[in-house]
Amino acid sequence: MKLDILGCYAATPRSLTNPTSQVLTMQNQMFLIDCGEGTQVQLRKNKIKFGKIEHIFISHLHGDHFYGLIGLISTFMLLNREKELHVYGPKGIKEVILLQLKLSKAWTPYPLYFHELTSTQPEKIYENEKLSVETIPLKHRVYTNGFLFKEKQGDRKLLVEEARKYKIDVALFKSLKKGKDVISEEGKLIKNELVTESGDAPKSYAFCSDTVFSEEIIPQLSNIDVLYHESTFLQEQLKLTDPTKHSTAMQAATIAKQANVKQLILGHYSTRYPDIKLFKIEAEQVFPNVLLAEDGKTLEF
């Protein structure tokens, strides 16, 4: 599991900082999460093979999270993309993208699907053999969702030497990996656990931005591996969190602690702070495993 941070600052793009966008690579699939202005340039600068992206998740329709989407969709057009592209985001996203294409008399040569979200309850919005994605309803000034990516339990690991010892035909190895018991060449029933061990633990990643501090999301985040939680402010500016519906670093850490996640990543910093290290220091007062998102940083888990 790999996370490429393309942008992790709040509000307006500046010379050296970018609004929210990140690429999650899970089970060899690339997922783009949010797409602020300049995302396509950040994808290029970070040498990400962005033609491989098939699913884009947009948390909410504030500009710093989606103004780069129409540009990326247009660039896929210029690059003669043929592969399907799926966009998941709040109701309205389809209208605004299609209006812009219409005004430029353009259409995508590739199938472009919109999955508009309106539910205020968690819902599974994507699933394949290896992973699933569900929404995490957040509390912000406009309708907003976080996204929870969960790998499924993979195959069991075959202990080849053991399997040979029990004289199991190679043709049955696939069944063993799927956890089934098999019959050996000698006609004996071989219990699966004798010749396999459990596979890698499935990983999970939650993206929660933008949101005011809300304990309601904790059950959904319980025991996940990695949580990206916005921390627009430090506690010093706590009074700004309610009117703006944003969180502090300490509040993000509180969610991480109560949900018992393994790793917290902070981001969506207000550009008022010259030194983002302060976010880490503040969060670590509550929760030990804190990483700071930084534009251009790749995190592997």
Next chain:
Amino acid sequence: MKLDILGCYAATPRSLTNPTSQVLTMQNQMFLIDCGEGTQVQLRKNKIKFGKIEHIFISHLHGDHFYGLIGLISTFMLLNREKELHVYGPKGIKEVILLQLKLSKAWTPYPLYFHELTSTQPEKIYENEKLSVETIPLKHRVYTNGFLFKEKQGDRKLLVEEARKYKIDVALFKSLKKGKDVISEEGKLIKNELVTESGDAPKSYAFCSDTVFSEEIIPQLSNIDVLYHESTFLQEQLKLTDPTKHSTAMQAATIAKQANVKQLILGHYSTRYPDIKLFKIEAEQVFPNVLLAEDGKTLEF
């Protein structure tokens, strides 16, 4: 007259090149012409006091000329702009900007006026005491206008020593600058030309992008000072100009020559060419005074 090139490449923004946008400073007013994705970052990188911009001119609704507009309008909002902002562009521009503001439940705290263009004839769209702006109808795949900025003839220059010699009261100096004859303290009629000389010649700048080669624009460009004319291609790719409705460097130079302009600036280069010097070499075969636009370059005239 000063021109800051923020971006001058066709199609998609890349790590080192930006789509079309430029700031013309004329008579101490700043005009933004086109606004591709990333324009607001380019404004910051080039240290342009962009809060001073009051008029934005959008040539057409292809993404590389206007996808940065909503971001800039939003940033003006975050910066608590109070000053009026006027946007001139093809019909549809108002709908797409207002839809995006509506979806983010935002409104501008400053008055935002849209001047939607539909005419296929040149029309004066802005005028004040010192200059005027008119459209230059262009031929592209969608409805497109260039823009012609013309200074008005300024005041005459007062020859102070001469005026004193003729015993003209200081209170009449303003009338002299306006070209009027005056009566001296001795009661004599003093002809204006005796105590003034003509002021600076008014300057003119035309922005023509995007367009196929079209001699119809030549009369309007006749004898202007500076012409920015798109040159997406070199003559080698001449066959691409008709389907895409773009021009070559040589065609841009032909327009410049036939219109007898003083200076040609080339831009809107296709990103297929690794070396833009070839555009200058090609254009100079037809017209001598050629400058190459480059992102981040400031040109003074």
